[in-house]
Amino acid sequence: MLFVGRLIPEKNVDLLLKSMPRNKSLGIIGDGPERDMLVRLSKELGINVTFKSGLSYEELIGLMKSAGTLILPSSREGFGIVALESLASGTPVITVNSKTNAAKDLVTNGKNGFIVDLNPKAIKSAILNIDKANMSKMAQSSVTDYNWDITANRILNVYRSLI
16 A cells, blocks of 8 residues: 655545554655654554655656555545556555545546545545456556646647637
């Protein structure tokens, strides 16, 4: 399992830690003001968590490709580039159903990941039900419209329409 993002309250990484099944491992990639508290909490819970930061883009994408799923429990998320990158890597995404979480718009529940309620029981259930082998192709195909060539052409067309 993998989380990537800034370690701040809105990301709800503490809930993710409380959701982790004992037989799973979690990589947390990022830094922020909650890091020390999250390290202590993971030790108190006795779960297998590795904290990393300062990775190159290539290292990050490599970790995404090898992860079973990316978990993004943010109650407030913009577009969700990390979710897009994960899906493009063939890794399903678990995210939460929140009005201020735009990343949920990238996930088709049960196809390329899961959209769950923001609570440990729902997140844990999704973790236990993720099936990367069957969701990987759907994850990749779900984001093909977001490649750079298509996006650049769309932006260019918007600019042309303003002339």
